[in-house]
Amino acid sequence: MSNSQPISSTVYILNIEPGYEGQRIDNFLINHLKGVPKSLVYRILRRGEVRVNKGRIKANYRLQVGDQVRVPPVRMAEKDEPGRVDSRQLDRLEKAIIFEDKRLLVLNKPSGVAVHGGSGLSFGVIEALRQLRPEEHQLELVHRLDRETSGCLLIAKRRSALRTLHELMRSNGIDKRYITLVKGHWRRDRVEVDAPLLKNTLQGGERVVVVDPRGKESVTRFSIRERMGNFLLIEARLMTGRTHQIRVHAAHLGTPILGDEKYGDAAANREAKELGLRRLFLHAETLRFRWPDEKQDLVFRAPLEPVLDELLTRIRAKAS
The missing domain is CATH 3.30.2350.10 (Pseudouridine synthase)
Structure with a gap:
């Protein structure tokens, strides 16, 4: 087949190492055979072409350390493979x-x-x-x-x-805080946006996310860190983790993120560009969570890129 390539042309055996125990065989194969349709993974499982320790298994079999997994030849669609990084x-x-x-x-x-x-x-x-x-x-x-x-x-x-x-993410056990810059005015210092988000694909194939009652529950808590004239430095805390969530919720408030070419305001973006902004002003500043059975939180903070710090300095000077 001209539009496919083999992952392997022969049967091969995988030895299960520590760290993979407890994982379902179907999920393991979907991850291992990247690019292979899930339907094909379940087909080779149903047909008994995948074997563990020489025996047939069901899709819900959970792997054990030392298991030997027989993987049959499968084919996948060609895709661009990332090259070596310089x-x-x-x-x-x-x-x-x-x-x-x-x-x-x-x-x-x-x-x-x-x-x-x-x-x-x-x-x-x-x-x-x-x-x-x-x-x-x-x-x-x-x-x-x-x-x-x-x-x-x-x-x-x-x-x-x-x-x-x-599991921590599913139970909302990871506190994720972002900082972002918008242009406009808020009467309150804190705003919670509870607006469901739906993924749409436009005619040209571009994916956009919109506020829509048919979408998934999406909650973002915004708070103002600093008011600088017509600009607001905002902290955003994700209560759910949807695609483009902060960007769409900020636009929903009427104050889209500066530098956002997809959901932003063209005039505000031009003004920010004149001040030196050359990228989306959205930065995942902190992560906080507690590992199970440990007594203290792990807290990680990523400093802003110097170009964003310099932009804020210019805005503050302009606003003073």
Whole structure:
């Protein structure tokens, strides 16, 4: 088939290492066979082509350390594979690491860098980190940030850590705070936006998110950090984690984020550009959570890029 390529042309065996125990075999295969349709994964499971310790298993089988998983030949659609990341970009990301231990890594992700490569992008954060840490075989993104958003990004170094962090996210146990800059006036210092969000795809294929009663529940708590003339420096706390949530909720209030080409105001963006803004002013500033059975919170803070600090200095001077 001209439009497909084999992941493997022969049967091969995977030995399950510590960190993968307890994971369902279907989820394990979906993650391992990246790009293969889920329907195909379930088909090879139903047909008994996937075997564990030489025996047939069901899709809900949970893996154990030492299991030997037989994986049959499968094919996947061709896709752009991210290339090797050059040393300059690797050095930039190495310097952006703000915390690392045996369980996790926290990166102050630069604006303009995607979390994943592919789709025309030469590389993403996760591919670069796997190149930086070749000895770490279980690096996975815990959550995502938009390409133009900077700040705290969590990466798990163990499957067990990934499960723990995902459970904390599901139970709202991770406090995520962003800072952003808007133009306009609010009468109150604190505003909670509870507006459901729905993903739409436009005719040209561009994905946008809109406030719509048919959408998923979405809650953002905004508070003003500083008033600077016609500009407001805002803290946003995510109570849910929807695509483009802060950007759409800020626009819903009538004060879209400066530098936002998708949901923003063209005139306000032009004014901000004249002051030196060349990117989306949205930064994931802090993450706070408590690891199960530990007594103290873990708190991570990512400083603003110097260009954003300099912009704020100019705005303050203009407003005084």
